[in-house]
Amino acid sequence: MKKLLVLLLLATFAQAQTKDEQQIRSLYDAALTEGKAYDWLNHLSNQIGGRLSGSVQAEQAVKYTKQELEKLGLDRVWLQPVMVPKWVRGTPEYAFIETKPGLTNNVPVCALGGSVATPLGGIKAGVVEVKGIEELEQLGRKNIEGKIVFFNRPMEATQINTFKAYGGCVDQRYSGAMEAAKFGAAAVIVRSMNLRLDDLPHTGSMSYGDLPVSERIPAAAISTNGAEFLSTTLKLQPDIKFYLKQNCKQLEDVQSYNVIGEVRGTEEPEKIMVVGGHLDSWDLGDGSHDDGAGCVQSMEVLRLFKETGYKPKKTLRVVLFMNEENGLRGGTEYAAQAAKKKEKHVFALESDAGGFSPRGFNFDAPQGFMKTVESWKPLLEPYLLHQFVSGGGGADIGPLRGEGVILAGLMPDSQRYFDHHHAENDTFEHVNKRELELGAAAMASLIYLYDNYGDESTAMDNGK
Amino acid sequence: MKKLLVLLLLATFAQAQTKDEQQIRSLYDAALTEGKAYDWLNHLSNQIGGRLSGSVQAEQAVKYTKQELEKLGLDRVWLQPVMVPKWVRGTPEYAFIETKPGLTNNVPVCALGGSVATPLGGIKAGVVEVKGIEELEQLGRKNIEGKIVFFNRPMEATQINTFKAYGGCVDQRYSGAMEAAKFGAAAVIVRSMNLRLDDLPHTGSMSYGDLPVSERIPAAAISTNGAEFLSTTLKLQPDIKFYLKQNCKQLEDVQSYNVIGEVRGTEEPEKIMVVGGHLDSWDLGDGSHDDGAGCVQSMEVLRLFKETGYKPKKTLRVVLFMNEENGLRGGTEYAAQAAKKKEKHVFALESDAGGFSPRGFNFDAPQGFMKTVESWKPLLEPYLLHQFVSGGGGADIGPLRGEGVILAGLMPDSQRYFDHHHAENDTFEHVNKRELELGAAAMASLIYLYDNYGDESTAMDNGK
Numbered sequence: 001m002k003k004l005l006v007l008l009l010l011a012t013f014a015q016a017q018t019k020d021e022q023q024i025r026s027l028y029d030a031a032l033t034e035g036k037a038y039d040w041l042n043h044l045s046n047q048i049g050g051r052l053s054g055s056v057q058a059e060q061a062v063k064y065t066k067q068e069l070e071k072l073g074l075d076r077v078w079l080q081p082v083m084v085p086k087w088v089r090g091t092p093e094y095a096f097i098e099t100k101p102g103l104t105n106n107v108p109v110c111a112l113g114g115s116v117a118t119p120l121g122g123i124k125a126g127v128v129e130v131k132g133i134e135e136l137e138q139l140g141r142k143n144i145e146g147k148i149v150f151f152n153r154p155m156e157a158t159q160i161n162t163f164k165a166y167g168g169c170v171d172q173r174y175s176g177a178m179e180a181a182k183f184g185a186a187a188v189i190v191r192s193m194n195l196r197l198d199d200l201p202h203t204g205s206m207s208y209g210d211l212p213v214s215e216r217i218p219a220a221a222i223s224t225n226g227a228e229f230l231s232t233t234l235k236l237q238p239d240i241k242f243y244l245k246q247n248c249k250q251l252e253d254v255q256s257y258n259v260i261g262e263v264r265g266t267e268e269p270e271k272i273m274v275v276g277g278h279l280d281s282w283d284l285g286d287g288s289h290d291d292g293a294g295c296v297q298s299m300e301v302l303r304l305f306k307e308t309g310y311k312p313k314k315t316l317r318v319v320l321f322m323n324e325e326n327g328l329r330g331g332t333e334y335a336a337q338a339a340k341k342k343e344k345h346v347f348a349l350e351s352d353a354g355g356f357s358p359r360g361f362n363f364d365a366p367q368g369f370m371k372t373v374e375s376w377k378p379l380l381e382p383y384l385l386h387q388f389v390s391g392g393g394g395a396d397i398g399p400l401r402g403e404g405v406i407l408a409g410l411m412p413d414s415q416r417y418f419d420h421h422h423a424e425n426d427t428f429e430h431v432n433k434r435e436l437e438l439g440a441a442a443m444a445s446l447i448y449l450y451d452n453y454g455d456e457s458t459a460m461d462n463g464k
Numbered sequence: 465m466k467k468l469l470v471l472l473l474l475a476t477f478a479q480a481q482t483k484d485e486q487q488i489r490s491l492y493d494a495a496l497t498e499g500k501a502y503d504w505l506n507h508l509s510n511q512i513g514g515r516l517s518g519s520v521q522a523e524q525a526v527k528y529t530k531q532e533l534e535k536l537g538l539d540r541v542w543l544q545p546v547m548v549p550k551w552v553r554g555t556p557e558y559a560f561i562e563t564k565p566g567l568t569n570n571v572p573v574c575a576l577g578g579s580v581a582t583p584l585g586g587i588k589a590g591v592v593e594v595k596g597i598e599e600l601e602q603l604g605r606k607n608i609e610g611k612i613v614f615f616n617r618p619m620e621a622t623q624i625n626t627f628k629a630y631g632g633c634v635d636q637r638y639s640g641a642m643e644a645a646k647f648g649a650a651a652v653i654v655r656s657m658n659l660r661l662d663d664l665p666h667t668g669s670m671s672y673g674d675l676p677v678s679e680r681i682p683a684a685a686i687s688t689n690g691a692e693f694l695s696t697t698l699k700l701q702p703d704i705k706f707y708l709k710q711n712c713k714q715l716e717d718v719q720s721y722n723v724i725g726e727v728r729g730t731e732e733p734e735k736i737m738v739v740g741g742h743l744d745s746w747d748l749g750d751g752s753h754d755d756g757a758g759c760v761q762s763m764e765v766l767r768l769f770k771e772t773g774y775k776p777k778k779t780l781r782v783v784l785f786m787n788e789e790n791g792l793r794g795g796t797e798y799a800a801q802a803a804k805k806k807e808k809h810v811f812a813l814e815s816d817a818g819g820f821s822p823r824g825f826n827f828d829a830p831q832g833f834m835k836t837v838e839s840w841k842p843l844l845e846p847y848l849l850h851q852f853v854s855g856g857g858g859a860d861i862g863p864l865r866g867e868g869v870i871l872a873g874l875m876p877d878s879q880r881y882f883d884h885h886h887a888e889n890d891t892f893e894h895v896n897k898r899e900l901e902l903g904a905a906a907m908a909s910l911i912y913l914y915d916n917y918g919d920e921s922t923a924m925d926n927g928k
Contacts, residue, residue, distance in 0.1 A: 032621040157496040157898070160847055195898060357821070357877045359848065383624055384823065386850035413821045413877060415898045434621070434659060434879045 020379055020452070024445045026308045028383060031441035036303055038433045040068060040296040041355070045286040045428035052113075052283040053323040054086030054254045061279050062257050065295065065320050069261035072303050076264075079257035082333040084323040086254045087114055089283055090247035093220060095189075097233055098124070098241040105233075107226035110201040110284060111248040112173060112190065113326045114208075115219040122245030123148070123218065125186045129234050133171060133179045145184035148242050150234075151176045152191045152227050155418065162414040163353070166193055166421075170204070177219035178209045187218040187244055191227040193418060199223045200423040203282050205326045220244055258330045259320040263302060267313035272338075273447060274317050274348040275301050278324030278331075278396055285426030289417065293355030293436055295320050297410070300440035301447060312451045314346065321396040324352070328395060335399030347450050349408045349443055350394030354420075355436040356412035360387025361446060364407040372456055376449050385442055387411050406454070410443055484843055484916070488909045490772045492847060495905035500767055502897045504532060504760040505819070509750040509892035516577075516747040517787040518550030518718045525743050526721050529759065529784050533725035536767050540728075543721035546797040548787040550718045551578055553747055554711035557684060559653075561697055562588070562705040569697075571690035574665040574748060575712040576637060576654065577790045578672075579683040586709030587612070587682065589650045593698050597635060597643045609648035612706050614698075615640045616655045616691050619882065626878040627817070630657055630885075634668070641683035642673045651682040651708055655691040657882060663687045664887040667746050669790045684708055722794045723784040727766060731777040736802075737911060738781050738812040739765045742788035742795075742860055749890030753881065757819030757900055759784050761874070764904035765911060776915045778810065785860040788816070792859060799863030811914050813872045813907055814858030818884075819900040820876035824851025825910060828871035836920055840913050849906055851875050870918070874907055 031037070044051075044061060051058040062079065069077045093111055096104040111117075128143060130136065131153040136144065151172035155165040170193055177188045192202035201221040208216045222230065233240055259279060265271065277294020281287020298318045305312060321330035338345055349361075360380075363370065373388050393407030401407060412435070420426040495501070508515075508525060515522040526543065533541045557575055560568040575581075592607060594600065595617040600608065615636035619629035634657055641652045656666035665685040672680045686694065697704055723743060729735060741758020745751020762782045769776060785794035802809055813825075827834065837852050857871030865871060876899070884890040 028624070029622045158493045160492070160902070162898075357879050384851070387848070415821050415902070416896050419896070432880050432883070434626075438624070438879070 020449070023308065023310060023448055024379055027304050027444045027448065028441040030304050030307045031300065031437040031444070032434065035300060035437040035440065037296040037300040037436050037440050040299060041288060041292050041431060041436065042428060044292045044296065045288045049286045050283040051279060051281045051287055052087070053084040053256060053280045053326060054251070055283070058256060058280050058322065062259055065259045065279065065299065069259065069299060069318065072261065072306060074261045074263050074302060077261045080260055080334060080337060081255060081257055082322055082329050083253045084256040084329050085327050086251040087326060088249050088251060090117070090249060093246040094122070095220065095222070095242065095244045097230060098243060099233065099237060105229070107229060108199050108201050108223040109189065109220040109226065109244065110203050111246040112206040112219040112221055113203050113282065114206050114250065115177065115246070115248055116216045117247045117249060118187065118218045118245050122243055123187050124241050124243045126239060127230070127234060127242045129231060133175060136179055136183055141183045144180065146186055148244070149176065149180040149185045149188045150230060151188060152231055154191060155193060155195050157195060162195060162418050165195065166418060169193065173204050173221065174206050177206055177217055178211055181211055181215050181217045185217055189220055189222050189242065189244070192221045192224050193421065194224050194423070196419050197224045197228065199225050200425055201226070202421060202423045203284055204422045218244060218246060220246060256322045258322050258334055261302060261318045263305065263312055263316045265314040265316070266311050269315045270344055271314040271346045272317060272343055273312070273314050273346060273450065274319050274397060274400070275443060275447060276319035276321055276396060277351045278322070279320040280323050280325055282325055282422045284422065284424040285420065286428060287426060288428045288431045289354040289420050289426050290422065291324065291352045293431060293439070294351035297351045297355070297436065297440040297443055301444045304440065304444045310448065314451050316447065324396050331396035332399050338400065345400050345405045347406045347408070347454060348397035348400050349410070349447060350397045351410040351439060351443060352394050352396070353410060353414065354412050354417040355431045355439060356416060357435045358385060358410055358412050358439040358442040360385045360389065360411045362389040362392030362409045362411055364391065364393035364401065369406055372453060379449065380445060383438070383442060383445070408446065410439055412439060484913070487772065487774060487912055488843055491768050491908045491912065492905040494768050494771045495764065495901040496898065499764060499901040499904065501760040501764040501900050501904050504763060505752060505756050505895060505900065506892060508756045508760065509752045513750045514747040515743060515745045515751055516551070517548040517720060517744045517790060519747070522720060522744055522786065526723055529723045529743065529763065533723065533763060533782065536725065536770060538725045538727050538766060541725045544724055544798065544801060545719060545721055546786055546793050547717045548720040548793050549791050550715040551790060552713050552715060554581070554713060557710040559684065559686070559706065559708045561694060562707060563697065563701060569693070571693060572663050572665050572687040573653065573684040573690070573708065574667050575710040576670040576683040576685055577667050577746065578670050578714065579641065579710070579712055580680045581711045581713060582651065582682045582709050586707055587651050588705050588707045590703060591694070591698060591706045593695060597639060600643055600647055605647045608644065610650055612708070613640065613644040613649045613652045614694060615652060616695055618655060619657060619659050621659060626659060626882050629659065630882060633657065637668050637685065638670050641670055641681055642675055645675055645679050645681045649681055653684055653686050653706065653708070656685045656688050657885065658688050658887070660883050661688045661692065663689050664889055666885060666887040667748055668886045682708060682710060684710060720786045722786050722798055725766060725782045727769070727776055727780045729778040729780070730775045733779050734808055735778040735810045736781060736807055737776070737778050737810060737914065738783050738861060738864070739907060739911060740783035740785055740860060741815050742786070743784040744787050744789055746789055746886045748886065748888040749884065750892060751890060752892045752895045753818040753884050753890050754886065755788065755816045757895060757903070758815035761815045761819070761900065761904040761907055765908040768904065768908045774912065778915050780911065788860050795860035796863050802864065809864050809869045811870050811872070811918060812861035812864050813874070813911060814861045815874040815903060815907060816858055816860070817874065817878065818876050818881040819895045819903060820880060821899045822849060822874055822876050822903040822906040824849045824853065824875045826853040826856030826873045826875055828855065828857035828865065833870055836917060843913065844909060847902070847906060847909070872910065874903055876903060
């Protein structure tokens, strides 16, 4: 009798395994043979283009993705209003190095997002090169006042995960201007966050903190080749002048939206799972990797469930967040509304690391959940998902962090991401169709597993 | 006393781990910060270009790589003579679909490597579409004679490893002409081995087997978009004509060389480890992924050892094989010479799957060795190497197979490989510097581990 019971249990287990294997296989088959993600991305990138918050393109993207979600036959599709900052780049930036009066070399620059303009005639000043913010204190006001501070700490090539290399120098871009202004700098030039040597400046967000408007100084990124050239020139001739002209501007906040679609759960509709990316992008490229890819992959998750006939037990929402790049207003507003309505979010998965070959997921989750994830490995490794990392999550879903909600992020191969990040070559032709589709299928598979087995780990954690 | 011994053993083990970790770290650091692979590839691809066996470019590549190896201060660098086939494409191929006399649509085609030419005026004939060689028998001579057979079985998109998808339809390209000729076909057109829909025909090797010269028929690849167009047109109008003109030619064999460099082992010089790729390529692109990448990565392995001060205990040879693509003469000759000289090869690692992000290795090795590899995982996983697969190896090192020699292949991410394979877009700008460098460092790390611990597994196997 006992033997029979064991056999029955084993048979049930084997059946469950087989059912899961089959469901995951069918998600991958559907993504790879009749996926919609690539077509959607083609439209977002090539028909709409860069989608900076507050721009006409961002508005078009809201309309387009809402309309496409409506075609999927979800239970509900809606727009969640959110006020977003509107910053405009203005006419193309212009910069040169002047070694002697009249003897100049142009270098590629772009204004950092949120920067103030230079005076109409531009700024021309001497340059002081630093490797980081901490050097400003040592140099002191006497060496900085009236000068352009050139932040030139490169991304560390020896980091295998390029996001770590990014994390190791992005403070120069984000806080460089604010800190240099305190020492009387005239402007800052920041080496682009790019591991390649090339001619493309990479923009990105920056902050003046509490600095009064009158004390804000212009901030621009310079291409990595430009940074190398400037640094070499400074070694040979420390008294060169640098000229910068940009006429970007911060306008009033404008109305925008998160785009949300929902399939109501069949068994536990009160428990909400979120899958999302951010709809806004920077303005230089068309935002294909950052984060058009994450948006269309998230939409594809819901389409794949429909396509394969899988009805989630818990409620599943796709959320296309607005304004991740320069404000995080969409993510913040979504979490605020969720709290206000006392919605019970249990799981949130974000894709915001590019549309490259997926290699796994990171999780902001309790240990018990990580053990459950461990048990899913045999189902996911055949799809070449090997990294299941504790720590991380994502920017837009970050504000949801709190009691019981598990945050996760898709981890694609990171080697090429910063070649394109925030630069004019973040464009559609650099996204590979299969890599994009594999990411969507990986995300759908993880949500399927959470929907069916995620609660077990919560039970485990409570039982600890 | 026993406790002390255990502690001592543990300490020794920890020290070994640390030493190995440090050595591997230093290999990666050197590859990522002062790597030479990318510069070498730039020269091979952009200064020399496509290196079809017997071409001037193949000859230039032999000279260039020999000269570069000589700069590395190895113990010995030499050329190993090998006669290779010389096939030339001639003037660009030309093809169209004729729906009515005078109403034609051009389609992109290229001759398959080794194909005969069409008659001077080309061939115009009706088309019979098949999904594979096995359909020829069913159709029989009456439906095939005088027609152009169109092999149109696509690569399976649902395969996660694209090499499996390739393996699933490359028989059409390799044997299609030989088999169709037996039923009196006038020529064959083969759908390009490409998972994307685009306009680039992909060449590749084919064979006529024992077919007399007089019975050989022309064979060409058609781009995937061209194949879709032809197939659709045939459905609407089965009696269309297809025109093909190509004037490729097989010439007499010519003299060429494998390029070999060697560092003599400090402890067991009689044991030889090989690392290699193939120096020849197809002629349409510049052969950057196939297999310029593998060549420069293999050269880089020896440079990294020099750079980091590591002296292999066993003899290490880099072998740049000639004529992998259309004859495998280099690999065959290398193994024949090794046998003749009674050299003891113990390990051979090939890189011939593109210069993409490395994900692991495949092995043609006994089970005991796979257990040893398992013990290396903690050293390699921090570098995102997760796949350690039994089975496979590589084409050029295949002829070395035999008693006691372990064959291995680098496994890069395979998603984009067939977008470029044997086509005019297998070019330098599609190789990412970091991905290439990570592959070289992964190869060096594996060879380091084999050099130090590989014999343990052999001992294990003998002890079984």
